[in-house]
Amino acid sequence: MSRDQDLAHVRNIGIVAHVDAGKTTLTERVLFYTGASYKIGEVHDGQAHMDYLAEEQVHGITITSAVTKAPWKDHLIQLVDTPGHVDFTIEVERAMRVLDGDVIVLDGVRGVEPQTETVWRQCRKFALPSLFFINKMDRPGADFERAMETMRKRLGADPVPVTLPLPQRTAVVHLIEETLIGFSGENGEQLHSAPWDEEIRTLAQPLRENLLLAVAEWDEALADQVLAGDKPDAEAVWQALRKATLAGKVQPCFGGSALHNYGVQPLLDGVVRLLPAPLDRPPSLARDLTGKEEIVAMDAKGPLVALAFKVQLWDGRRHVFARIYRNSLKPGDRIVIPDRDGHLVQEQVARVFDVDAGKKTRVNEAHAGQIVLLAGLRWATTGNTLCSPEHPLLLESIEAREPVLSLAVEAVSSADEEKLLEVLDKLQQEDPTLRLEEDEETGQLLLRGMGELHLQIVFERLEREFHLRVRAGRPLVALRETVANSATAEHLLERVLEQDHKGADVKARARVSVEPLARGGGVDIRVEPLVKPDGSLLTDLQREAIEAGARDLLGGGPYQGVPLQDLFVRVDEIELFGQASSPEALRAVTAQAVHRAITQAGGMLLHPIMAMEVSVPKENLGVVLGDLQARKAVIHDTDSQGETVTISCDAALDRLLGYTTELRSMTQGRGQFSMIFNRFDVA
Numbered sequence: 191m192s193r194d195q196d197l198a199h200v201r202n203i204g205i206v207a208h209v210d211a212g213k214t215t216l217t218e219r220v221l222f223y224t225g226a227s228y229k230i231g232e233v234h235d236g237q238a239h240m241d242y243l244a245e246e247q248v249h250g251i252t253i254t255s256a257v258t259k260a261p262w263k264d265h266l267i268q269l270v271d272t273p274g275h276v277d278f279t280i281e282v283e284r285a286m287r288v289l290d291g292d293v294i295v296l297d298g299v300r301g302v303e304p305q306t307e308t309v310w311r312q313c314r315k316f317a318l319p320s321l322f323f324i325n326k327m328d329r330p331g332a333d334f335e336r337a338m339e340t341m342r343k344r345l346g347a348d349p350v351p352v353t354l355p356l357p358q359r360t361a362v363v364h365l366i367e368e369t370l371i372g373f374s375g376e377n378g379e380q381l382h383s384a385p386w387d388e389e390i391r392t393l394a395q396p397l398r399e400n401l402l403l404a405v406a407e408w409d410e411a412l413a414d415q416v417l418a419g420d421k422p423d424a425e426a427v428w429q430a431l432r433k434a435t436l437a438g439k440v441q442p443c444f445g446g447s448a449l450h451n452y453g454v455q456p457l458l459d460g461v462v463r464l465l466p467a468p469l470d471r472p473p474s475l476a477r478d479l480t481g482k483e484e485i486v487a488m489d490a491k492g493p494l495v496a497l498a499f500k501v502q503l504w505d506g507r508r509h510v511f512a513r514i515y516r517n518s519l520k521p522g523d524r525i526v527i528p529d530r531d532g533h534l535v536q537e538q539v540a541r542v543f544d545v546d547a548g549k550k551t552r553v554n555e556a557h558a559g560q561i562v563l564l565a566g567l568r569w570a571t572t573g574n575t576l577c578s579p580e581h582p583l584l585l586e587s588i589e590a591r592e593p594v595l596s597l598a599v600e601a602v603s604s605a606d607e608e609k610l611l612e613v614l615d616k617l618q619q620e621d622p623t624l625r626l627e628e629d630e631e632t633g634q635l636l637l638r639g640m641g642e643l644h645l646q647i648v649f650e651r652l653e654r655e656f657h658l659r660v661r662a663g664r665p666l667v668a669l670r671e672t673v674a675n676s677a678t679a680e681h682l683l684e685r686v687l688e689q690d691h692k693g694a695d696v697k698a699r700a701r702v703s704v705e706p707l708a709r710g711g712g713v714d715i716r717v718e719p720l721v722k723p724d725g726s727l728l729t730d731l732q733r734e735a736i737e738a739g740a741r742d743l744l745g746g747g748p749y750q751g752v753p754l755q756d757l758f759v760r761v762d763e764i765e766l767f768g769q770a771s772s773p774e775a776l777r778a779v780t781a782q783a784v785h786r787a788i789t790q791a792g793g794m795l796l797h798p799i800m801a802m803e804v805s806v807p808k809e810n811l812g813v814v815l816g817d818l819q820a821r822k823a824v825i826h827d828t829d830s831q832g833e834t835v836t837i838s839c840d841a842a843l844d845r846l847l848g849y850t851t852e853l854r855s856m857t858q859g860r861g862q863f864s865m866i867f868n869r870f871d872v873a
């Protein structure tokens with residue numbers, strides 16, 4: 191087989207879900223049925239194959255993007271593991287960037303849940319075709335059609351049923367093949383397929399008609415057959431459904447129970463038949479260093495383009511997961527990595543590995559479409575584009591989120607201090623949403639992350655994996671400030687600057703105005719000054735100095751000393767005094783004038799506001815809402831699905847510390863919530 195034919199048989203997919211929908215259980219079944227794992231590891235045994243990091247087994251959630259191979263019927267399904275908790279959505283996004291399709295798992299009782307909406311949005315962002323697995327159909331109250339209805343209502347999706355689960359028979363009805371599929375054997379590994387009898391036909395025919403009508407739009411011949419009441423060929427139905435799925439117009443739905451071993455193999459057939467191969471994916475957009483756009487198709491020829499999507503320490507060494515988009519990578523290859531400022535970092539690939547869960551195998555070459563692990567790169571980090579030195583490009587970069595929560599950390603034993611610093615530095619390299627800083631005043635180590643769970647997992651890794659005992663301070667929330675009003679101020683600088691050894695006169699005057707901007711407005715700086723005394727234009731050097739001066743003091747506002755934002759700074763007037771108005775003088779005078787204007791305008795504190803979704807049983811709604819109001823949350827919407835109500839709201843992170851525990855006790859452990867940083871705002 192040629193390489194392209196090989197690649198045509200590869201499916202890079204992610205399995206994503208709201209926590210507890212059954213992602214890990216389903217993954218385990220997939221690995222078992224495909225022969226990738228010999229033993230089924232139940233989640234509650236802490237045995238699961240993909241969750242090979244110790245702390246994941248404790249939390250029962252998955253936080254690393256390992257790649258696992260699952261061969262299925264002449265095809266290779268590559269599972270890219272994506273994390274399930276919303277604190278790690280950045281990890282989900284990184285992983286999604288390199289997927290070609292996904293399977294979204296729903297709980298058959300609960301249907302679409304808050305995090306389902308989050309992952310769905312992410313899938314749309316990367317235009318990923320999705321299949322749905324409606325799981326837990328064995329549970330009382332599970333309802334396949336109602337779950338599809340929640341997809342329509344809450345996701346705006348267009349679900350098309352493919353397998354209808356029959357829990358009482360531990361079987362599924364295949365709506366394309368018109369078969370009833372039973373599962374037996376210890377782990378449901380034996381399939382029995384029978385044609386529909388009258389009873390099944392009565393039950394399944396209406397759903398099959400839905401399916402046929404949905405796909406008929408994608409194939410004229412099929413449409414004619416369906417309208418004429420003829421029975422179309424199953425193969426033609428698959429092909430039309432594939433077309434509609436790849437176009438993102440419909441989402442094929444499969445039902446079953448991962449735990450009770452039915453419905454999973456037909457889903458795997460669906461992955462192979464309906465989801466794209468790497469070469470079926472639309473090309474990516476990149477830019478060269480001058481900003482010119484270039485379309486990068488998945489291609490064996492042309493200058494190298496690859497995307498680093500995860501850094502992981504492996505046997506204590508730095509390794510980088512990357513997806514190759516164009517050309518190939520071999521051990522010894524020299525590459526460059528352009529940064530945002532257009533600088534190029536030179537690197538050399540030492541080794542290239544093929545990865546399968548916790549196992550890596552050296553290869554001599556890897557090609558476009560493949561996901562590989564690279565050793566020897568010292569600087570490459572998540573989101574970087576790896577390119578040929580002759581043709582540097584930047585792929586659209588993965589969005590980075592603000593780490594809005596910090597904790598002071600120290601080693602319990604002072605003998606461990608150095609090791610702690612080393613380990614935290616390594617962890618920070620793996621995870622760009624984690625930042626290590628030193629408090630200038632206290633000299634304390636500060637660890638910043640995206641939420642309490644994020645930081646908690648880091649601490650557990652320190653203890654479990656690196657045997658470090660650490661003490662943490664109280665969580666601190668990142669703050670910003672902005673100005674409360676508009677103000678104008680003037681400053682006259684008239685002195686000898688310290689740097690100026692010649693002792694020449696230094697003199698300049700600036701007048702600036704500041705204005706508050708709407709939330710999310712960032713910092714906008716404009717230099718359009720009236721230059722006195724002669725009204726001449728500023729030179730580039732002078733303009734740059736003034737702009738730098740306008741930014742100089744924005745890192746710590748006059749109100750609380752935290753960074754300023756949502757602010758418009760306009761330099762209105764500059765007075766030059768010949769030689770005495772050097773660029774240094776202009777920078778200093780502008781900074782002082784801005785400082786005065788901001789002080790005069792008055793400050794206002796901005797808190798990180800989180801967008802939250804809280805799902806609770808109906809009977810707990812009152813107390814949960816009351817508590818949210820006490821936390822000054824702004825409630826946008828409540829939506830009930832059966833016995834569960836989902837509250838959408840905004841709240842300041844400062845008032846949400848410890849919410850996990852509180853919610854658990856208010857709802858006897860049944861409530862769930864997710865939150866994600868939204869903006870800095872008054873609270």
Ligand code: GDP
Pocket residue numbers: 207208209210211212213214215216233234250251274325326327328329446447448449450
């Ligand atoms: P994840 O958080 O999405 O990875 O979900 P898990 O796979 O960890 O499953 C969460 C819980 O649901 C575990 O207790 C599983 O045993 C259980 N579970 C998973 N699949 C099923 C299913 O098909 N039926 C039932 N009744 N329980 C299931």
Ligand code: MG
Pocket residue numbers: 213214215250251252274
């Ligand atoms: Mg899991």
